[in-house]
Amino acid sequence: MGGFFDIPSDLQASWWGLIGLHLEEALVPVLFGLLIALPLAQLCARFRWLYPPMLGITTVLYALPSLAFIVLLINWTGLSTTTVEIPLTIYSLVVLIPAIVDGVRSVPEETHAAATAMGFGPIRRYIQVELPIAVPAIFAGLRVATVSSISLVSVGALIGNEGGLGNLLSDALHYHRPILAWNSVLTTAVLAILIDGLLVLLRRLLTPWAVR
Amino acid sequence: MILIDAVTKRYPDGTTAVDRLTLEIPDGSITVLVGPSGCGKTTTLRMINRMIEPTEGRITLDGADIREQPVNSLRRTMGYVIQHAGLFPHRTIVENIATVPRLLGWDRREARTRALELMERVGLDRSLAKRYPYQLSGGQQQRVGVARALAADPPVMLMDEPFSAVDPIVRKGLQDELIRIQGELGKTIVFVTHDIDEAIKIGDMVAVLREGGKLAQYAPPAELLSAPADGFVEDFLGLDRGIRRLSFFTAAGLELNTVPIVAVDSTAEQLAARTVPQTPYLLVTDTEGRPLGWADAKQRAAGSEALIPFGHSFTAGRDSLRAALDSAVLSPTGWAVAVDENGRAVGVAAQETIAAAIRTAHLEQQATGSASGVADAAPVDA
Amino acid sequence: MNLFHYANVFFSDNANWSGADGIPTRLWEHVQYTLMALGIAGVIGLPLGLVTGHTGRGGNALALVATAARALPSFGLLVLLTVLMGLGLTPVMVPLVALAVPPMLVTTYEAIRSVDRSLVDAARGMGMGPLRVMFQVELPVALPLILSGIRSSAVQIVSTATIAAYVSFGGLGRYIVDGLYQVDYNKVVGGAVLVAALAVVTLGVFWVAGRVLVSPGVRRQQR
Numbered sequence: 001m002g003g004f005f006d007i008p009s010d011l012q013a014s015w016w017g018l019i020g021l022h023l024e025e026a027l028v029p030v031l032f033g034l035l036i037a038l039p040l041a042q043l044c045a046r047f048r049w050l051y052p053p054m055l056g057i058t059t060v061l062y063a064l065p066s067l068a069f070i071v072l073l074i075n076w077t078g079l080s081t082t083t084v085e086i087p088l089t090i091y092s093l094v095v096l097i098p099a100i101v102d103g104v105r106s107v108p109e110e111t112h113a114a115a116t117a118m119g120f121g122p123i124r125r126y127i128q129v130e131l132p133i134a135v136p137a138i139f140a141g142l143r144v145a146t147v148s149s150i151s152l153v154s155v156g157a158l159i160g161n162e163g164g165l166g167n168l169l170s171d172a173l174h175y176h177r178p179i180l181a182w183n184s185v186l187t188t189a190v191l192a193i194l195i196d197g198l199l200v201l202l203r204r205l206l207t208p209w210a211v212r
Numbered sequence: 213m214i215l216i217d218a219v220t221k222r223y224p225d226g227t228t229a230v231d232r233l234t235l236e237i238p239d240g241s242i243t244v245l246v247g248p249s250g251c252g253k254t255t256t257l258r259m260i261n262r263m264i265e266p267t268e269g270r271i272t273l274d275g276a277d278i279r280e281q282p283v284n285s286l287r288r289t290m291g292y293v294i295q296h297a298g299l300f301p302h303r304t305i306v307e308n309i310a311t312v313p314r315l316l317g318w319d320r321r322e323a324r325t326r327a328l329e330l331m332e333r334v335g336l337d338r339s340l341a342k343r344y345p346y347q348l349s350g351g352q353q354q355r356v357g358v359a360r361a362l363a364a365d366p367p368v369m370l371m372d373e374p375f376s377a378v379d380p381i382v383r384k385g386l387q388d389e390l391i392r393i394q395g396e397l398g399k400t401i402v403f404v405t406h407d408i409d410e411a412i413k414i415g416d417m418v419a420v421l422r423e424g425g426k427l428a429q430y431a432p433p434a435e436l437l438s439a440p441a442d443g444f445v446e447d448f449l450g451l452d453r454g455i456r457r458l459s460f461f462t463a464a465g466l467e468l469n470t471v472p473i474v475a476v477d478s479t480a481e482q483l484a485a486r487t488v489p490q491t492p493y494l495l496v497t498d499t500e501g502r503p504l505g506w507a508d509a510k511q512r513a514a515g516s517e518a519l520i521p522f523g524h525s526f527t528a529g530r531d532s533l534r535a536a537l538d539s540a541v542l543s544p545t546g547w548a549v550a551v552d553e554n555g556r557a558v559g560v561a562a563q564e565t566i567a568a569a570i571r572t573a574h575l576e577q578q579a580t581g582s583a584s585g586v587a588d589a590a591p592v593d594a
Numbered sequence: 595m596n597l598f599h600y601a602n603v604f605f606s607d608n609a610n611w612s613g614a615d616g617i618p619t620r621l622w623e624h625v626q627y628t629l630m631a632l633g634i635a636g637v638i639g640l641p642l643g644l645v646t647g648h649t650g651r652g653g654n655a656l657a658l659v660a661t662a663a664r665a666l667p668s669f670g671l672l673v674l675l676t677v678l679m680g681l682g683l684t685p686v687m688v689p690l691v692a693l694a695v696p697p698m699l700v701t702t703y704e705a706i707r708s709v710d711r712s713l714v715d716a717a718r719g720m721g722m723g724p725l726r727v728m729f730q731v732e733l734p735v736a737l738p739l740i741l742s743g744i745r746s747s748a749v750q751i752v753s754t755a756t757i758a759a760y761v762s763f764g765g766l767g768r769y770i771v772d773g774l775y776q777v778d779y780n781k782v783v784g785g786a787v788l789v790a791a792l793a794v795v796t797l798g799v800f801w802v803a804g805r806v807l808v809s810p811g812v813r814r815q816q817r
């Protein structure tokens with residue numbers, strides 16, 4: 001039957017290979033999500049009327065089942081990692097936009113005024129004052145987005161072997177080897193917790209001034 | 213009577229918030245705990261309703277240890293007012309005020325009637341009853357806070373810096389209102405503040421605490437001003453305690469000069485007859501006798517209608533020497549204007565006359581050991 | 595060929611509106627799974643969040659539990675439990691509950707913690723016991739945030755309950771999974787639209803609940 005780390009050959013990858021694939025599929029969307037969310041959130045923080053409709057749209061997108069999303073994308077992007085990564089990017093946006101907006105709004109009015117009074121221009125003020133202060137809130141969002149993304153990738157297994165560690169699941173069913181399902185679930189969970197821990201460390205490094 | 217008996221509060225980290233404090237808080241009066249931050253005044257207050265338990269010592273209420281009764285029933289007999297009022301945002305004003313009566317099991321209608329009655333008592337319009345706290349100004353919210361504390365007619369009121377978050381004008385109104393309500397209800401009030409002026413204005417007794425929770429002085433306000441126990445209390449009272457102390461001396465005995473007062477339509481002869489050697493000025497009043505301003509006697513005789521503003525007047529027989537002195541200092545002529553209750557000028561007094569009255573008051577106080585002409589410890593005006 | 599076309603084909607087919615595989619049946623199944631999972635998650639998450647928030651203790655442990663629950667892959671969990679236990683409702687419910695508990699737990703905790711301490715101080719000072727403080731002060735004031743936590747759990751359950759179809763259960767996921775295997779995009783799009791619509795209705799239900807349950811005195815403070 002094989003042990004915990006005996007990966008069926010039809011997956012064409014080692015355990016480590018699956019982890020690498022899984023991480024790539026989970027983290028690339030978060031990164032893209034962050035890059036898109038930063039300017040969008042800044043717009044929402046600047047033009048307050050934009051925020052409620054933005055929240056509405058993202059919430060509805062979030063409600064779309066990942067399964068359906070992925071299946072529909074096959075039409076355009078085929079059976080590829082991109083098909084899995086696009087929905088995940090959108091889910092990240094949903095978590096990240098409110099987190100960043102809250103973060104930027106959490107910058108005290110006095111700090112904002114003081115920075116302006118000292119002659120910071122809007123862009124310099126954003127990069128040197130607002131963003132650093134918003135970092136803890138952004139990281140809170142980033143953690144949720146990353147952990148969810150890692151746990152969602154497995155769904156990709158449904159459209160062929162595009163689910164990273166999730167690919168073990170279909171084999172667990174096919175060959176009736178529960179150990180493979182255990183491997184998939186546990187490895188994914190541990191991976192998520194580890195990455196979450198790394199993000200916490202990174203935040204502490206970035207914001208030594210923050211109150212723990 | 214509340215007796216705080218050798219009470220100490222030490223925290224696990226070793227800081228001593230209150231250090232062997234003993235205070236007798238008399239019934240039916242306002243006792244103010246005042247001091248800089250970290251002096252343990254709030255801790256002391258919160259030990260009275262057992263929000264904080266003392267490390268050592270005990271507190272008794274009318275002879276019984278406060279630990280004898282269940283903590284929540286003890287708290288329901290003590291009104292509690294805090295900074296920013298702490299109103300429940302999800303309840304209407306009338307529901308907020310009815311909180312303790314409802315806790316005590318009053319029925320809804322009874323509690324509501326009582327709440328409406330209290331709104332009037334603290335000077336809130338009944339039309340605000342159905343509003344929510346966010347719809348009220350800070351001063352109004354604080355009035356609701358006082359009404360809520362009074363709702364179950366508790367014998368004791370604990371007030372923790374209740375007025376420090378509102379602006380000075382509103383604060384003065386709230387203080388006056390508290391003094392008025394206290395005059396009607398005669399509660400035993402323990403009031404915490406960091407503002408010595410507030411303490412002197414509203415306190416019947418003032419306990420000055422210093423850092424580390426030690427009692428520096430416990431005395432009526434007039435005594436505090438006249439005989440501060442030590443350098444700390446003196447510093448805390450500030451530089452103008454001499455002036456402030458004049459609040460406790462009535463101006464009733466002040467000798468008023470009634471001669472240099474003329475009506476606006478006086479003839480040249482009348483002006484000449486009213487001019488006194490001590491000053492070249494005459495106080496001009498309207499035909500009702502209300503002061504309009506000062507005029508130079510010679511210029512007015514020559515037909516000038518120019519008036520010099522008189523600053524502000526003081527009410528003879530009611531105000532203190534402090535008000536009289538202030539009136540004289542503000543007046544360009546150096547003379548204070550005294551008016552009666554109806555605002556009609558009844559006399560004027562020179563700075564020198566007031567200074568003499570102050571000296572007399574001080575001498576009298578030294579002789580009798582109490583502030584002259586003031587029966588109780590409250591300031592004449594504030 | 596666009597999404598509207600697929601949806602149009604799906605919804606205009608009369609066969610899709612009746613029978614065991616009809617929209618009303620599938621919708622009702624989906625609603626049932628959702629309510630059940632939400633109910634179980636609520637029984638676990640709400641009291642726990644309320645108590646930890648009230649006492650202020652266990653915040654760190656709570657964050658850990660929430661992260662661990664979030665880290666569990668729903669789909670993986672479903673397959674694992676099915677392999678272990680065979681087909682049944684438990685393998686479907688466990689992942690959904692694990693998904694729904696963290697948002698409820700964490701927001702309830704945060705909501706109670708964010709209640710102005712001076713309110714709690716005033717309530718205690720007036721002689722309210724811990725239960726009264728919790729139910730008459732903290733809960734009503736924190737309610738808007740708590741509802742938002744439950745709302746986000748509910749929306750996630752609605753969207754994720756589709757995976758039940760992968761292990762032969764019903765619900766709206768049936769259209770998506772069957773559509774995938776039959777390469778019938780009409781079904782996939784139709785299912786997705788129905789799930790999204792149900793999510794929007796869910797948002798609406800919570801909006802109404804907020805109007806009814808939250809005092810106007812605190813509703814104003816909502817964003």
